[in-house]
Amino acid sequence: MIRVGVVDTTFARVNMGDIAVRELKALSGSIAVIRRTVPGVKDLPLAAKLLLTKEGCELVMALGMPGPKPIDKTCAHEASLGLIWASLMAEKPIIEVFVHEDEVSDERSLYELTVKRVKEHALNAYFMLFRPEELTRGAGKGLREGGPDAGPIGGRY
Amino acid sequence: MIRVGVVDTTFARVNMGDIAVRELKALSGSIAVIRRTVPGVKDLPLAAKLLLTKEGCELVMALGMPGPKPIDKTCAHEASLGLIWASLMAEKPIIEVFVHEDEVSDERSLYELTVKRVKEHALNAYFMLFRPEELTRGAGKGLREGGPDAGPIGGRY
């Protein structure tokens, strides 16, 4: 069994952790998920680092849903920097999965976007751990987790 | 007894530390609070780290009230980054509790917002230390410390 961490927040308006846990388990019977919940996105870096350094996780999915206000954007920026530091300090990957409340205009779309993005990043996590060659196969494909892909630009080297 | 740190500032216009200390003690008889006060929010990261690394605290509440000017916003941003670094270096949680002076338009509302936010984050601190499953129960509930909750978005996975 490979231990994978999932951290989400009480701030988010969708239970992102539940989605991630179920998807990871559906993707592989070899994944043991350790889940934690923190208040907001700025609490994610430490929680993710502890899962990597103290709980034996090989990878953490850090899930958050920043609000629409300028202060929310600043918090998300600080959290993102913290997640990068945490991964560099622990030398293991943290996949940031943020859905901004103002990416879409109604709650149903927000819910659907969230489910789709979390699932597609769970697949990224699975690939990173078990089949990294699948990510290289997708290199330059213009993939967009949660949304329509931008797609690759043709041309010959 | 579990040691919990509380750091606040002389810059804030409400005695946030007093509120936190009383609330933490009301929440649990097993918490010993160590309190420090510093001049402004940029002094919080070091003070919080020292409580975690030198004073045996398991968690620190870092309390601040940034002013309304652009320079105040910049200071708050720097302080927030510092608090994240401090928690990653000490590998223990720091709960940032900031109330921006311009979140509300009059002093009474500012006072009430401050009391509510500090109390609700004290509860978060208590949950983190003693009942982490309560936080997971709140995952995706759209909680907003100090204000009306945004609430969860329905939908089925």
Place this chain on the structure above:
Amino acid sequence: MIRVGVVDTTFARVNMGDIAVRELKALSGSIAVIRRTVPGVKDLPLAAKLLLTKEGCELVMALGMPGPKPIDKTCAHEASLGLIWASLMAEKPIIEVFVHEDEVSDERSLYELTVKRVKEHALNAYFMLFRPEELTRGAGKGLREGGPDAGPIGGRY
């Protein structure tokens, strides 16, 4: 004797270091001041860290006067982040004392603001080292070094 560091810049238009040194000595006969001067605010973090880690200082006052242009604001922001990192790495306090040239509109006011802010932060330094309970006494009082205090907001917990 407790060693206290003072670092200022040649960029500043007021000799902030002189003011800090005299004030610290006036506050306590137990303080030995070590003074350094660097070109600009971005040089302050290293100079402050060296005073803490190599020169035996227990605290450093880092004094700067950022100019009025956007690039000056960016420099001040970078310097502030550097001072926080330095204090976290050295695990000792650095009191940032910045006076922005555009806080006031004439040179006389700038001079007076600088003197007042440096002196009041020297008192903060003294309190941190010798009488930390004085800072806690000022918690939530809305203090503003160099300017009129915002004052506390009444209300009962």
Place this chain on the structure above:
Amino acid sequence: MIRVGVVDTTFARVNMGDIAVRELKALSGSIAVIRRTVPGVKDLPLAAKLLLTKEGCELVMALGMPGPKPIDKTCAHEASLGLIWASLMAEKPIIEVFVHEDEVSDERSLYELTVKRVKEHALNAYFMLFRPEELTRGAGKGLREGGPDAGPIGGRY
């Protein structure tokens, strides 16, 4: 053989990794390339660091194509900071090669810009490793990888 790392993303719309790998091999028969692909630019810092600290690479090319939206710009900024931290922690160079989708206005130009910039930075990588004096020969020449060079400004010292 000197090991050189190449990391790119599935977010990019051009297979930047393929271009870098081929160019590095064309430049020198002494380079063994280790390639990795991650989802987005914020995943580059850790991947680059692991190549430097765990896979024996002496240098890494970190390839990304940030999108045109403000959030994409923020992500690129966070990734850039992360790449600098990673290189400082590993004490080996990481060459950031970012092509912003909005640098040009059509897909063909974007493709051509990408190929040109990746190739010219592959040459920088080669020079760093094998012929550093070539970089010094180019000092102050106003070089612009991927675009027309700005050129040097005449004048005598």
Place this chain on the structure above:
Amino acid sequence: MIRVGVVDTTFARVNMGDIAVRELKALSGSIAVIRRTVPGVKDLPLAAKLLLTKEGCELVMALGMPGPKPIDKTCAHEASLGLIWASLMAEKPIIEVFVHEDEVSDERSLYELTVKRVKEHALNAYFMLFRPEELTRGAGKGLREGGPDAGPIGGRY
């Protein structure tokens, strides 16, 4: 002999490294200069750190000329933060000497500004290493490397 590092870029439009090397040698016969050139300003932090930690330099001058576009300003900001981290990690000074292309409006002025600023910062480097008391003599004098000094503001403490 004291080893001093000089790092510049191929991006700059003036050979800043040459100017620095000559000026340092003119200032003191006791300085041995180690020079490196990198592609752009974001490569400066690592190059500077390596000179300090692996090449025995006591100080590094990091020379760059950021372009006029917003992305150039962001790069310069990232580079500046990186230079501060590098100096804190190595515990030795890095003097950042950046000339922004848009500080002046024509190429001749840009060249002259660059020469003047590099020379005046070379003098700062010399003072830091050999005569730190000269910097303290300049404290609060409103010095501006490369431009007319702002000058000190009178007044009595």
